Amino acid sequence: MTNLSIGNLLRRPEAGAFLGMLAVILFFLVFGGVNFLKPAGIASWLNVAANIGIIAIPVGLLMIAGELDISIGSMIPAGSMIVAILSGHYELPMWISILAVLGFGAIIGTINGLLVVRTAVPSLIVTLGTLFAVAGMVLGLSVLITGTTSVAIKAPALYKAIFGQFIGGTYQVLILWWVAVSVVSVFYVHYTKYGNWIFALGGDRESARNAGIPTTRVTITLFILSACSASFVGMCQAILFNSAQVSAGMSYIFNVIISVVVGGVVLTGGFGSVVGIVFGTITFAVVNQGIYFTGFDRNWSSLIIGVMLLAAVLMNNTFRHMALNYAPKKK
Amino acid sequence: MTTPVLELRSVDKSFGPIDVLHKISLKVRAGEVLCLLGDNGAGKSTLIKTLAGVHKPTRGQILMDGKEVSFDRPRDAQDMGIATVHQFGGTFPLMSIGRSFFVGAEPTKGWGPFKIYDRKKANEIAVKAVQDFGITRVDDGDRLIGGLSGGERQSLAIARAVHFGARVLILDEPTAALGVKQAAHVLRIVKEAQRRGLAVIFITHQVMHAMAVGDHFAVLIRGAVAADFVKGQKSREEITDLMAGGETMADLEAQISSDLATADGHPSPATL
Numbered sequence A: 001m002t003n004l005s006i007g008n009l010l011r012r013p014e015a016g017a018f019l020g021m022l023a024v025i026l027f028f029l030v031f032g033g034v035n036f037l038k039p040a041g042i043a044s045w046l047n048v049a050a051n052i053g054i055i056a057i058p059v060g061l062l063m064i065a066g067e068l069d070i071s072i073g074s075m076i077p078a079g080s081m082i083v084a085i086l087s088g089h090y091e092l093p094m095w096i097s098i099l100a101v102l103g104f105g106a107i108i109g110t111i112n113g114l115l116v117v118r119t120a121v122p123s124l125i126v127t128l129g130t131l132f133a134v135a136g137m138v139l140g141l142s143v144l145i146t147g148t149t150s151v152a153i154k155a156p157a158l159y160k161a162i163f164g165q166f167i168g169g170t171y172q173v174l175i176l177w178w179v180a181v182s183v184v185s186v187f188y189v190h191y192t193k194y195g196n197w198i199f200a201l202g203g204d205r206e207s208a209r210n211a212g213i214p215t216t217r218v219t220i221t222l223f224i225l226s227a228c229s230a231s232f233v234g235m236c237q238a239i240l241f242n243s244a245q246v247s248a249g250m251s252y253i254f255n256v257i258i259s260v261v262v263g264g265v266v267l268t269g270g271f272g273s274v275v276g277i278v279f280g281t282i283t284f285a286v287v288n289q290g291i292y293f294t295g296f297d298r299n300w301s302s303l304i305i306g307v308m309l310l311a312a313v314l315m316n317n318t319f320r321h322m323a324l325n326y327a328p329k330k331k
Numbered sequence B: 001m002t003t004p005v006l007e008l009r010s011v012d013k014s015f016g017p018i019d020v021l022h023k024i025s026l027k028v029r030a031g032e033v034l035c036l037l038g039d040n041g042a043g044k045s046t047l048i049k050t051l052a053g054v055h056k057p058t059r060g061q062i063l064m065d066g067k068e069v070s071f072d073r074p075r076d077a078q079d080m081g082i083a084t085v086h087q088f089g090g091t092f093p094l095m096s097i098g099r100s101f102f103v104g105a106e107p108t109k110g111w112g113p114f115k116i117y118d119r120k121k122a123n124e125i126a127v128k129a130v131q132d133f134g135i136t137r138v139d140d141g142d143r144l145i146g147g148l149s150g151g152e153r154q155s156l157a158i159a160r161a162v163h164f165g166a167r168v169l170i171l172d173e174p175t176a177a178l179g180v181k182q183a184a185h186v187l188r189i190v191k192e193a194q195r196r197g198l199a200v201i202f203i204t205h206q207v208m209h210a211m212a213v214g215d216h217f218a219v220l221i222r223g224a225v226a227a228d229f230v231k232g233q234k235s236r237e238e239i240t241d242l243m244a245g246g247e248t249m250a251d252l253e254a255q256i257s258s259d260l261a262t263a264d265g266h267p268s269p270a271t272l
């Protein structure tokens, strides 16, 4: 069938991301040896990928819809601190903490979404504001309530098993969550009408609204998803490591955006795919961790990531161009 | 005579102190192409935006099938069957033909939370709709809009409007950015829409294009209808002169040559 032709594969948004991922894996196989594809090696980058990946998907969807959310950088520690303070410090039942973590994500997501929809302020600036506001609030409240910036939490076995354990001693259970989020997202984004709405939103907001798409609702929902994904990851990290830190999370802003862009999402919106974002996340994690398997100094990984990001942006343009100009050969 | 599908009665539109449209009265019937001609800044776009529900008239009435209507937003106009196609047709360059055709009205199959977007059906319907308009080059619903030519995009947008039951089709300068061949393409599709019984409002400043498809013409000058006539009543030169605001083409030529004459100090050559 034509669906399997090279042209059809290459015009998919994840084509570049897939090739990039192969290139990077090959690079570290050559310079780092096979260790990095053995179980312990795989765990090292898969764990990193899962933590980033759960957030990268909703953030990537926002980018496809033409928006950006950098407040995730403080939503991660917010999630950690909420569960640690409520269930660690106050010893409340875990389900209350989980509701509070997701509820807080929903509130901040709604605020981000409403501000972006109601004002003409770009989402980068709006979420820069909430990034700092939430960071300040989390720090202030933690010190006020617990007197420190690092709070211990000992989750019951059941909750640890679901949200924060090492399967077989090496694989974070978060990997399974990432797979689940990916599968559900692929379904909703590429196989239902809702996905179509997201792409239309990123293509042209005005036309999308005129076509009857509830643009405000879609935008706010996406912001809620990204805020909740970040607070969820933060919560799982606290449960896994039995403690929460106020300051963990800012590096995620860059890591997530790099993963999304390397995954083939076009910065101006309207083009991208969930599978591409997953490939981009793996690529990022492999570079980030693969360096330990080589003889190179760790600092070089930033260089590789930087070059990779630039290459990805250029490649995205090329692939988008190919996708635009692709026409099936006449028989 | 049949009731006009769409009628404007003495419509004024002002933006604050700026009066853009004055006492516009126009009618368009089913199966009729009304060409709206006018120079840049004459108010053509403002007029169609008023019809499309983007602006509300400051004064005057809009009637559909003889009954007064009022649109609060573009969606209201669309629901009444008024479809507007803007200059560049498809506005989602990175979406596939099938997906953009059905944006906001996606066909689905399946049940409950597992209702999936029916890509095959969407592509089939979209491709068939365009091909019915004679654009046989479009045969793959997975192709991206941005990869189509300007004429194909316009055609797709028109086919889409017709598919979704538009009764009035408003085309804002659909041929302005197109080459001769592409423009001919679009004009053929305008004729086809008319043949199918749509009322078409065709905005242009190219007199040739208007004369090729129009049944009825209105010339807009500084926001007012300066002339309103039917096919065959005026020649191409007369229409061009009207659009230039009363100055005839001959006046204009005389003006240009006298400018040239004073500019370089030589008498204008009498024979050219």
Ligand SMILES: Nc1ncnc2c1ncn2[C@@H]1O[C@H](COP(=O)(O)OP(=O)(O)O)[C@@H](O)[C@H]1O
Pocket (backbone or CB within 6 Å): B015, B018, B020, B038, B039, B040, B041, B042, B043, B044, B045, B046, B047
């Ligand atoms: N929203 C607006 N506010 C103020 N003036 C406007 C607005 N829209 C259009 N105008 C003015 O109305 C006049 C007609 O514009 P337009 O309808 O775009 O003309 P056309 O499409 O015939 O070239 C122009 O002088 C323009 O400056």
Ligand SMILES: [Mg+2]
Pocket (backbone or CB within 6 Å): B044, B045
């Ligand atoms: Mg105009």
